Amino acid sequence: MNAVLIIIATATLVTAVMAMAGKNLLHSVLLLACSWAGVAGFFLWAGAQFVAFAQILIYIGAISMVVLFAVLLTRRSRDEAMPATASRSRKPYAVIVGAAVAAVLLAVVADWPASPSAPPPPPETVRRIGVELMGAYAPALLVVGALLTVALVGAVVLASVDRPGGSEDTQ
Amino acid sequence: MTHLQLCLAFSSLLFAVGLTGALARSNSILVLLGLELMLNAANLNFIAFWRFGPPGGPATGVVFVLFSIAVAAAEAAVGLALIISIYRHQKNIRLPDARRLKG
Numbered sequence: 001m002n003a004v005l006i007i008i009a010t011a012t013l014v015t016a017v018m019a020m021a022g023k024n025l026l027h028s029v030l031l032l033a034c035s036w037a038g039v040a041g042f043f044l045w046a047g048a049q050f051v052a053f054a055q056i057l058i059y060i061g062a063i064s065m066v067v068l069f070a071v072l073l074t075r076r077s078r079d080e081a082m083p084a085t086a087s088r089s090r091k092p093y094a095v096i097v098g099a100a101v102a103a104v105l106l107a108v109v110a111d112w113p114a115s116p117s118a119p120p121p122p123p124e125t126v127r128r129i130g131v132e133l134m135g136a137y138a139p140a141l142l143v144v145g146a147l148l149t150v151a152l153v154g155a156v157v158l159a160s161v162d163r164p165g166g167s168e169d170t171q
Numbered sequence: 172m173t174h175l176q177l178c179l180a181f182s183s184l185l186f187a188v189g190l191t192g193a194l195a196r197s198n199s200i201l202v203l204l205g206l207e208l209m210l211n212a213a214n215l216n217f218i219a220f221w222r223f224g225p226p227g228g229p230a231t232g233v234v235f236v237l238f239s240i241a242v243a244a245a246e247a248a249v250g251l252a253l254i255i256s257i258y259r260h261q262k263n264i265r266l267p268d269a270r271r272l273k274g
Contacts, residue, residue: 002174002177005174005178005181009177009184013184013185013188016185016189020189020191020201021192025200025201028201028204032204035208039185039214042178043218046218046221046222048232048233050233051214051218051233055214055240058240059207059211063244063247066251067203067204070255071200074254074255074258074263090197095191095195098187101187102184102186105183106180106183106184109179112173112176128230129233129234132228132230132234133234137238140238144242147245148241151245151248152248154249155249155251155252158253159252159255159256
């Protein structure tokens, strides 16, 4: 059981690192889709099937496509030669900060009081999730719906061209 | 190491990777993707504690992750719309050039 987790974690982390370190933006987005698939695999491994499929549908299906469209819409040239001077001077500090955060988190995790053994998997069924969502979490569900509506309408407003005179941007 | 510790170490490393990417890159799309990685690491923690932590509600962790994914999707949509808007004004999406967002 541990070997499967280690394989999933290694694949996810390696693709995430490659995506964050890569030069080509399109490759980064596709590698991140692989990384999100690894996270979905972790959810499946942990017994949360519904969340795993939600992750696949939303992240790999929707968010990666939206990001790909944003990449293609904001692309300047084929070779994507970005001047990386500012980013190069900032990179060592970013790596130091990331390593420090990872060290602190891993130190806390290593000191975690060990639970005696893995408890039996909770009986997670879609029916139970639906009952919880419609019962105790119904107000939160409504708020999330309102949030998604407002956010998507706001995204359309932000990204739309609102120049009635017609400009060079509209085509 | 127990299962919970392995899961927490995994999510810590994923969070650190996302944080490093968000801090190091100057392309705003990659910064947004680093943020998404950090959110994913938080979701991993929710599921890990739900599965291996002290017993709580029957589906609490799953419901939390569902809400978190919804908020992350909203954030990605708004962030990419902002990036497209910035590109329309500045003709590139590098963060150091986007100091001025007015008009």
